[in-house]
Amino acid sequence: MKLRERLVIKLSTNPVKFYQVGSFAVGNRLLSAEDRSIQSDPDRTNALTSGHRACQGCGEALGARYALDAAMRASGEKIIAVNATGCLEVFSTPYPESSWRIPWLHSLFGNAPAVATGVAAALKAQGRTDIRVVGQGGDGATVDIGFGALSGMFERNDDVLYICYDNEAYMNTGVQRSGATPPAARTATTQAVGENPGNVFGQGKNLPRIAMAHEIPYVATATVADLRDLEAKVTKAMSFRGARYIHVLVPCPLGWGSQSCDTIKIARLATQSGLFPVFEAEHGEVVASTPIRKRESVEEYLKLQVRYSHLFSPSRRDDVIDHLQAIADKNIARYNLMSTENEGQ
């Protein structure tokens, strides 16, 4: 049985067994050695090593480390990473230091998918397709400035796994709105002023669905609240050839105005409220979604973040909160997130 299958079955069939008080974390000690998290292994792969300059509680650093370590393990430590400009690039490689223990290339903000294509093409020409290519960037690099390059990489079905670490704004430049910024969120360019404070409703891109429209072999979403799920999805993605896309929600304490200690909690509330659906798609069709275990209102998610504080003070904006709740409800219906069908598989 493949690792991914084992994980899914264990996670979905015996969820209670792994519950710990106040947490959905899976206890590694309860799993067999081969099923344990990569990070629990003292001899683990180590793509992004310590000493980098990410903020405390950085969701992107956490997501990148888990994702790339999983990709390293899945490829027998034969990966090359291509990084877009952004926080991940800046905090990991201030010359003459580097936190990367893998071959790593940063070119520009808007071209990481195309650079990754070039790396993959070179490896193919050299007969070294045992070496795998991972492209990565934040939401600005992915949904906005690098979108054309990403779509091109998708439609050519180039042998690249592209991972977007989505913190829902341009954090490296000081929290400006991106095409992934959710409605009502305060950013430096969607200020909490006027009659409709924060980002407007009815805008923004759903990149996982756009990726699916390219009918590439594998598309998945994940969050840093469920790192085992992220590891499993990266591992699964590495079992495909062709273009693959994983969209990881990574809370940003600085940009979201949240406590560093709440990064995991907020990511979990994003999924448990339905605002961020976690699912997998193969060749353009959704094949699995992660059910909500304990449904939360969007308010529980919103109130931990200063970027939404204008919805609660000086006066409560129930109209806006209801609007956001409607978005979450729509996701729940669309991805069947309250279903119990998957349980007991």
Place this chain on the structure above:
Amino acid sequence: MLRQVEGSKAVADTVAACRPQVICAYPISPQTHIVEGLSQLVKNSSLLGCEFINVESEFAAMSVAIGASATGARTYTATASQGLLYMVEAVYNASGLGLPIVMTVANRAIGAPINIWNDHSDSMSQRDSGWIQLYAETNQEAADLHVQAFKIAEELSLPVMVCMDGFILTHAYERVDVPDQDQVDRYLPPFTPRQVLDPTDPLSIGAMVGPEAFTEVKYMSHMKNLQALDVIAQAGDDFTAIFNRDSGGLLRGYKLAGAETVIIALGSVLGTIKDVVDEMRADGLPIGVLGIIAFRPFPFELLRNMLSGAKRVVVLEKAFQLGIGGIVIENVRTSLRGTTTKDFNVIAGLGGRPITKASLRSYFDKAHYDNVADLTFLDLDQQLADHEIAREAGN
């Protein structure tokens, strides 16, 4: 092998003989025939071990080239005009990263107004990009320069632009001795990258460099560009030794002996200029030609030495700086600083306007007696322009 062949086809076959491993391209006139030819050679297995990637933009083309080159593949692309401008951010990145990519620029005007015909405003806009720029006079030279470009690029770990006049060269059929595979193999060794992405020896390429080291990095790039002058000259000499023809190098003089007036230009217009100079020489006028092959880096010292006997130079350019004048002439003036050599600037052939022998003869005849303005737009319809300027001013 001698063939009657289109310039683009000669270049495509020559690039293929250089055994590139990754070719990426986005179509733009007048570059298209080159990449069409290469795509066919890859598809029909004439060019083995090469990936041809059809990309969605020129920005992606240069980006794919960056990734491929950093992974140790010999990498080629081609573009022109708006396409070159669209990839500019990546053009600078390729040189900053020291990646030996070779790119053909099928020279074409830049809009607006949109214009698909030849001039040099596209590649001239990239003169400070850190790329080596070589300009071809003929299709023979265009083909030959590509072989040399890979050698120069890989020896220096710097990217090279081979500039050939769009349509005038790319679409012209003429006799070309297309470099044979065995000759190319003798001249061009397999690519050994200076640094490469390799899981067995991990390397971070493209780190962020702050104020404490940025100046040093740029100074080192400057020194490498200066070093390129020797490498380009040597590449030309080595080429002659194997291919038995003079092609490439830094500068090429024509009838410079005793020349009081020297015409300086780049690219295919040199052929027309030489015809006019032949006629003027036959009429007893001491005039010669200096063709610039390597425009970046600029061979200041060699140019000064080659012009030591000249009383005046005429710099003919197919691009200019709005509100200022010529681009090449500023480099020529720097070369001639401290001398008494006069200089005149003529802008010609913009947007594909034909540069005729008659117009050149008329202008050179006057220039030889210092009887031209410092800056002349050849064959300008002065009356029309003045009329429109007056109309816009409301007069």
